[in-house]
Amino acid sequence: MTVRNVRPWGGPAVDLTLAGGVISKVFPTGAQSTGAKPTGPTDMTRGDGAQTDERPTDVVDGRGRLALPTFTDAHCHLDSNRVGLPFRPHTGGPGVWTMMLNDRAHWRDAEIGITERVTNLLGLQIAHGTTTVRSFAQVDTDAGLERLEAVLAAREAHRERATVQVVAFPQAGLLREEGSARVLEDALLAGADVIGGIDPCTLDRDPVRHLDIVFGLAEKFGRPVDIHLHEPGDLGLFSTDLIAERTLALGMQGQVLISHGYALFDDPTKVDGLLERLAEADIAMASVAPGGRSRLPVDELTAAGVRVGLGQDGQRDYWSPYGNGDMLDRTWQLAFTLGYRADALIEHAVAVATRGGRSIVDPQVTRLRNVEDRPGLAVGDAADLLLLAGETVTSALMDRSADRTVLRAGRVVADGLRLV
Ligand SMILES: [Zn+2]
Structure with missing residues (x-):
């Protein structure tokens, strides 16, 4: 498979050869047919079944569009969405527990079944x-494993098109209702990949x-941990300390993530110590680019060596009317809410939303080395590509064109916002 005439991260036009699920060659556009030398190694060592079998139909015309790594949604709740269904006015009240009860009262009444909604x-x-997606699936004494099974079924339905990691998520806590911890363990036995926690x-x-x-x-099953932390100020910092202590004690560096961490960065006198603590325990973070005062400074996290990803959280669900399935829109929101104007910072937001999250879901993927890092389009990188119309990365993020082609493992999986 060859992708002709694309501009990686907005740079000069190149042709990409894809083989064995990775980028195997990168040529200046037009150079390949004239016999010029490629910029990468000419012979990638590949496993069985990786032979190039290029036919004329195995060419994608990039038309000078940008080439970016595909997005990773590092924090979403596929199991609560109402995207595509009739709009429903918000009925939730304040606070996590009240919102959870609102969801619990209504999620079974949607116009179509949960597996269909998630898929x-x-x-x-x-x-x-x-x-690449990390989705939570709520497991509690009300839903049991029903919501988890819907997310696992959706993953199976799209397994050729996306990598989906599923978090067993105790949205209702673990101690308030008898049997909650048991359901969490059952979810791991039923196929969840990651153990969730929330506001300890x-x-x-x-x-x-x-x-x-x-x-x-985590110790018993050898699985990673992802904890929602909405706690304010010192309480959130205290929970973070307890999480870091346990991460280090169990040797789980690189396998723990704190989602949201809304208030952790509010006190400027505590930010340095916090960054150091996260880096020491190699705890990653995920933002959903919220409005309001409390934000994750993704550039500072990256500069401190902390992996950070972006997600869409609940999407048009019983919790919130925001979210539409488009990570390009959410990346715009990240850049906007952080007040980014400089191209380098806006491009960093895109790097976080693509490779930043990917290095969380797949720790084998090299993390962003610094705010200027624009990885994912070199020889040996996964052939997971988004071709997107736009002059520069910044202008493409502002314009958010529908002219997109999505490749996964070297195959076109979507074009013009439709699955192929
Ligand atoms: Zn969440």
């Missing part, structure tokens, strides 16, 4: 340029017991 939204995400202080009001259950299961 449709995952397809929409792929069509818009996302091929403010929701369960017993951070030691909450984190002992989460990290106990």
Whole structure:
């Protein structure tokens, strides 16, 4: 497969040869047919089945569009969405527990079944340029494993088009309702990849017991951990310390993530110590680019060596009307809410939304080395590409064109916002 005439990260036009699921050659556009030397190694060592079998139909005309790595949605709740269904006014109240009860009261009443809803939204995400997803699936005493099974089924339906990592997520806490910890363990046995946790202080009001259950299961099953942290100020910092302690004690550096961390960076006198703590335990972070005062400074995290990714959170669901399956829109929101204007910072937002998240879901993928790093389009990188119309990366993020082609593992999986 050859992708002709694309501009990696907005640079000079090149042709890319894709083989064995990776980029195997990079040529200046037009050079390949005239016999000029490629810029990468000419012979990639590849495994069985990686032979190039190029026919005329195996050529994608890039038409001078940008080439970017595909997006990774590092934090979404596919199991709660109502995307594509009749709009429903918001009925939630304040606070995580109240919002959870609102979702619990309504999620079964949607116009179509949950598996269909999840599968449709995952397809929409792929069509818009996302091929790696970390989705939560709520597991609690009300839903049991029903929502998890829907996400696992959607993953199976799209397995040729996307890599989906599923987090067993105890949205209702682990200590407030009898049997919650049991359901979490059942979810791991049923195929969840990651163990979730949530607000150990403010929701369960017993951070030691909450984190002992989460990290106990991590140790027992050898799985990564992803903890929602909406806690304010010093309480959030205290929970972060407890999470870091356990991460180091279990040797789980690189396998733990804190989602949101809304208030962690509010006190400027504590930011340096916090960055150091996260880097020491190699705890990653995920942002959903919220509005309001509390934001994750993704450039500072990257500069400190902390992996950071972007996600869409719930999308048009019982929690919030925001979100539409398009990570390009959410990346615009990240850049906008952080007040980025310089091209280098806006491009960094795109790097976070693409390779930043990918290095969380797949720790084998090299993390962003610094704010200027624009990886993902060299020989040996995964052939997971988004071709996007635009003059520069910044202008493309502002314009968010529908002229997109999505490749995953060297195959076109979507074109013009539709699955192929
Ligand atoms: Zn969430």
